[in-house]
Structures are given as C-alpha cells and as structure tokens.
Amino acid sequence: MVTLLLISIAFFSFPIRAVGTIKIGVVGPMPWIQGQGMREGAEIARDEINAAGGILGNTVEIVTADDLRGEQDPTGPTGKAAAEELMAAGVDFVVGGFRTEAVLAERTVFMDNKKIFFIAGASTDELIDDGPKNNPYDDVREDYARYRYTFRVTPINSTMLFKSIAGFEKYTMISLLMPMYTGYASPLKIAVISESLVWADTMHFFLSWNDWWNNATVTLPSPPYPPGTVYPGMGMAPYGRVNVVYQARVSAIATDFTAELSAVKTSEARLLIHVISGAAGRTFISQWNDLGVKAVPLGIDVLGQEIPAHWDLTGGKCQFEGFLATAAQRTPLNARTLAFYDTTMTRYGHAPIYTSYGAYDAIIAIDEALEANGKWPMTGPDGVSGTLDDSDEMVPLFEKAYRPNGIVGKFKYTGPHPMGSAAYDTYMANTTHSYLDINPTMAGTLHDVFSNELGPEWKEGYTRALFTQWQGGRLEVVYPVYSTIPTRLPFSKIFMLPRLMFPYPSDIVQVPPPTGGYGLIDIFDALTIVGTFGTTPGAPAWHAAADTNDDRVIDIFDALTLRIVFGKKIALPLPYCSEGGRLS
C-alpha cells in the first residue's frame, strides 16, 4: 500500500508528457482580445505544423495560462501564477505576455527555469533592451547570462512605436494639418493622452516634449539617461514648429474622458495623439466623436484593431481614427499574411490582431529552427537531455534566425551580443546613431524584433508598424505609402482627416498645396466622385473622401452634395475655431 502511495505521489508530482510531444505554453489575458489573439494564432500554427507531420515528428501541443489579474479583475490569476502553471504543465517553450506588469513576473519564473519565452504582446523596451537607461529592470543587454532566454517577436519595442507614431504624424502635419491650419507661420497645436502604464511612459515622455518635436537634437534628462546623452529630435522647427498644448496620463481602466477631451477641444489642438492599449480606447474614441473634437486622433488603440467589432461596438464612431497596427483588413503584405488572415476569419469569425500574428509566427519559427537543426530533444552543456540547460543549445538557433518570409515582413532579431563584445564596443564608440536607435548592420543577440524603417517608404521590408485608419467600416493601411517613391504600395489607401475638420464635406481631393487641394472645390473633386461612383468600402476604386455623407456608398447623393458647393474657394490657412466646425 505504501509503495502504491509513493508511486502515485511520484506519478502526480511530475508533469505528464506524452512521448513525441512538444508543449508550447501561451500566456496572456485569455478572456480579452489580446490573449484570445495569442491563443488563436497558436492554435492555427499548431494545426498547420501537426498536419505537416509535426516538428521532427513530434506533435505540437498548446497549453494556455491566463494572467488577467492586474487590470481590473481580482479573480484572475497573476502573471507569476500563470507562469508557474505553465512550468507545472511541463511546457518546452512559452509564447505571449501582454501587460508589462504581468510579463515582468512571468519572465522571472521563465528565466529561473531557463525556459525560452517569446514575447508576443508587450512592447516595453525594458523587457529586452532599454539602452542606457538606468532603471530597476535588468534585461538581455544588462544581464545576458540570465535573460538570454527572452525574445520578442511582436510588437516592435516602445521606442520604435513612438518613433513610428511621430514619423507618420510629422508627415501628416507637414502635408495636411499645417497648410490647413497654420500656413507654416505659427506652431501647430497638438495634444497627447496616454494611459498610465509602464509601456507608455517612454512614449508619453517624448510625444509630449516640445523640444523633441521641434529640434534636430535634444539632450536627454539625467537620470534616467546618462548625463549629456544626445538624441535625435523630429526637427519640426523649419515648418513653423509644434506646440504640445495639452497632455494627460489617464487610468488604464478609465471609463470617462469627457473632461480630458473637453480640455483638448478648448486647447484648439488639431492633432490628438492617443496611446491606449486597453478597454478605455473604445470609450475614448466614442466620446471623441460624441463631443465633436476637431483634432484627428492618431496613435495607438489596441482594441481598435478588432475587426469588425471595433466599428460595430462604437457604432461607426471610430470613422477616421488612426493607429498603429501590424496589418489591417486583409492586407496583402505577403501570401502568408493573407492565408493567416483568412484562416482566422474562417475559424473564429474575426480578424487577427498583432498578438495573433506574433504567436503564430513565433511557433512557426520554432518549427523552422528545430527542423533546420534536425534535433529534438536538445542536449545542454551538461551532455544530458531533459535538464534545464537544454535551452542553451536552442538560444543560438533563434538568435541567428533570419526569416525573409515572416508573417508581416522580413524578420530577424536585434544584436549583437552585448556583454564583452568588441564589435559592439567599437560600434558604440564610432556610431552616429544614438543609443536608442536600432543599428541596421547588427543581427542576432539582443533578442528584440528588428525594425528599421519609419518613413513613407518601405524599401527593405523588415517588420514595421503600419499606420492604419478606419474608413467606411474597414480598417485600411494608410502609411507607409510607397515601396520606393513613386511606386505606391498596392494596399495603402489615402489618409483622411475627419470630415469635421474640413470647411466643406465635399472638399474631397486629398492633395496638399501647391498641387491642388483644400482651397478650392473644383473639377478634381468631381473627377474623384466620377472615378469612384458606385463603389463601396473594400472595392479597389473606393475612396473614403468621396463618400461625403459617410453612408458607405458613393452615389448620387455625394454628387449632389458636391454640386451645392462646387466652385467655392476657401482661404487657407483656416482660422482656429474650437466650436462650430463648418466655416460655410
């Protein structure tokens, strides 16, 4: 009896694992779209790999763990508990992690167990590499020996995210907002509203800093940066400057933005940068519309990526909201993107979001790396398979991975090995790049997703944040615009300012001065309606600007609207006016 008891204890004390199985843990806020996306992406990858014979003959199995607590839910498990749950389940790899606050706890457990962790949701620099910043968190650069089992597959880090936001906004301000509202003669007023979470701290700091917007270079504050750290700015001064007239940090669980949006309205800002990853984003954009704020919202709204739910749940109030995304509605970045999008739609009835793409591709990358290596299970430095240091044999496999056919662009990790690397020291001593820039010549061992393009062109094709916009019920890519100038990207649509910001709804030609534009309702507007007549959103010829009454079809009513105001001239720049909206 005692023997039986001991056998039972031994049996149930260790994770049960089928022979020939590779277990992949997926950790995230499972009831939410971020965690849901991870799970769905992982399931699709699992099924594809298993249908093709598994990884080296081993069947892939997915184990999920929920780390919801920390948001607003006292009943959900913590990040640490979720990570321990996965360890108890005997997972071989882990994919996921959304909230930085939870990921920090999860990372500790995974690093203690030398478990390779592919982050597919959290953007905070500190999780991988925070450059020279002095903060309480160690990372792959600062403690490679401990943290080398952490990689990030999506999204690009917070630094690249805010640079991506600023890059598009600079383009938009110079080409659209400044000619409309300032004539480059006075500062353009902008507002920044960010949620008060770790991942948004760096973004909010830069995006609400006038000097960074206006100057070619700025000196970063010390601390947290080393004294005298010089950093490139956005250089808006030659265009008449930018003035951040309002900035707010709001709760991640805020349920009402009336006061903040009212202040934005009063401030006469014409660009509203919103940085929100949680449920509050939906409230924010609905109230922005309800209050008629004449500032275009461009930033980050993770829930905005939910296709088609965001449009339906806001009742279309997200029309012309713009934000960063990995891809938009059936964006043909490559054949794999489309196939994955269609599979997700078919299986789950909605589109993938960035965590779906990330989790899917992380698992495909595991498959590719192990298949290329031709060996499973691994054997670590101790020469014995099944021990903690087995991961040490796998880390270099992923570090050197170069995947030209990544799901949303070419994929590789940043690098090089930070500790004691002569090449790195030489680079840092001689580079004209700042610390926080990604060096395009490096590859490998800093473990962050490599991204190197911010402008209107996407030439090299590495993963980057795309700027997307809701137009007529569809989420469209609006930036980058070109593969190489003037070759237009086939999926990129023309960016629209909210109609409220125009003097006339039918001033539809979105070409800035001096080649045409806002100053006159003319034949170009008429030709746009003729050229798009009868189309609906999603049609190749569709142009949201021509749908003057926003009824999602370009028809005779739009033509009649144009007829009423045809030939009218509008003096530019428009005066600032916080109320009203139509100058006509």
Place this chain on the structure above:
Amino acid sequence: MNLGDKALIEALLLYGAIAGAVYALLALGFTLIYGVAEVVNMAHGALFMLGAYMFFAFSLAPKNPPLWIASPFALESGWALIVAIIAVGIVGSIIYVLVINPVIKDALASIVVTVALAIVFQQAVYIEFGGVHRAVFPFVEGSTTILGVTMTYTKLLAFGASLILFAIISLFIGKSKIGKAMRATAQDREAAMLMGINTTRICMFTMFISASLAALAGILISGSTTQVATPQMWLTPLSMSFAIVILGGLGSIKGTLIGAFIVGYAENAVALYLPGGSFLKGVVALAVMVSVLLIRPKGLFGKRIELEE
C-alpha cells in the same frame, strides 16, 4: 492653461454637476439597502454590471448577438431598459432571500457573501457572454453646447434621470405606506416587527429597488461613457459607491447626494487642472473621502440612518 481660465471653470461647473448626479444615481441603491437592512452590499457593482448586460441581451444589435438569447426576444431600447431593470431587481430580491437574509445579523458575514456573489456574477457573465465587449449603445446620440461647454445628450439624460429618481425615491420613502414601513424597519427592526411589519419582505422589496437602481445606473452610465459592457466593469462603480456613501454618511440619502457631487467635482477638477495626473482622479476622490472622515468619522451627515421624513 491657468486656473482662472473661463472655459475651464465652465467645464468644471457643468461636468462636475453631471458627474455628481450620475454618481448619486449609482450610490443611491447602495445607501438605501444599508439604511433599511443594514447590509453593506458589495455586490452592488455586480448588479450595475448585470444591468448593462441584461440591457444588451434584450436589445439585440444585429451584428453583435449574445450567446444565449435568441433574436425573437429582441426589444426596442425603452422596453429593453424596463425589462432589464425589473430582471435585475428580481435577481436582487432572490439573492436577498436566499443568501443575505440568512446571515443578516452578522454584518461581516453579509459583506463576505456579497463579495462572493459579485465574483459569482462576474464569472457567470464570463461564461455566458465571454470576455469580449458587448455594446450598450446610448439612448440618444449627439451633443449640445451649454455655456460654451459641449455636452452629450446621453449625459444630460443620465443627469435628468438621476435627479428625478432622487426626488421620486425621497417622496416614496416619505409619503407612501411602504416607505413608512421602510423607515420603521430602518429605525428599529424589532419594534417594526412587533407593529406587524413583515421586515423581511420590506428588506426584500428594498433590495428590489436597490438592485433596479443599480441596473438603471449601469445602463445609463455605460451608455453615456464606455458604451460597452465588460465582465470587469463592476469594480469601479462599487468603489465609487462605497466612497460616496461613506463620505455622505452611511444610510443617508441627503449625504449620498452631496457626497456624490463632491466626488464628481473632485474628479473633474483633477482631470481639467492636473491632466498629467488624470489617472489619479479616482484616488483623489477617495482621498477627499478619507480627509472628511478624519474630521468627521461618521461622514458628512453623522446619523447612521436618515430615512425619517
């Protein structure tokens, strides 16, 4: 922006008043059940959440069907509102009889069971509706400008409904026969029983009103702010209700009204004048509550129960 900026002052006056009225509606049910039955109902926020979900379930949006109610049950918004309020009221009455009443003499036990109920409701909603957002569309769209401040119609509706309901509840308690029984129960439960009042039934009825008010608040507030229902949406209203009734004095309707306005103005002052710390507006409201309690431990209106005429 400076403190004397006229636009900001106007915004504060209006937004503070509206937030105060809406919070008052939220906290009224909470204070009512405490005043009559001495139950600190920690499930009040969950009833708020249930209200929003019931409204969603009975007023189907074509593209967003719930998981468990077939479309023939779809109702116009007005009817959906009434059905949702009554349904949640009945749920409140049932939980009073089955769960709260058996432990009503033990204040701590009633707190514990209502916390447990809140979690049960949350999990039930997770199971039935999932964690995804569900639409709670506002009754009226659009906005208007008052004193140069833009205000949505749906917030004005919530403001008006709150004030009207406060007046109705006050009249009901002061003038009606049931209201008198409620007051008697509040003042001395045993004496009321000796006078022939079925106090359990009165408390159950009070819970019905309290739960219905929570549901109405859930529908109106969600419709005017988040415009969605989520399973986690009960915590913030619960903490706000708690802060308001503690500030005003537990069981005091007048105190609830005034406490709600203090919290509403405090929150909006932070958002308008200290936007960099806007995420602290909930904390500031709680800090105001603590400050008042340090000076006046029983809240602004010191009597524990204030349901007299």
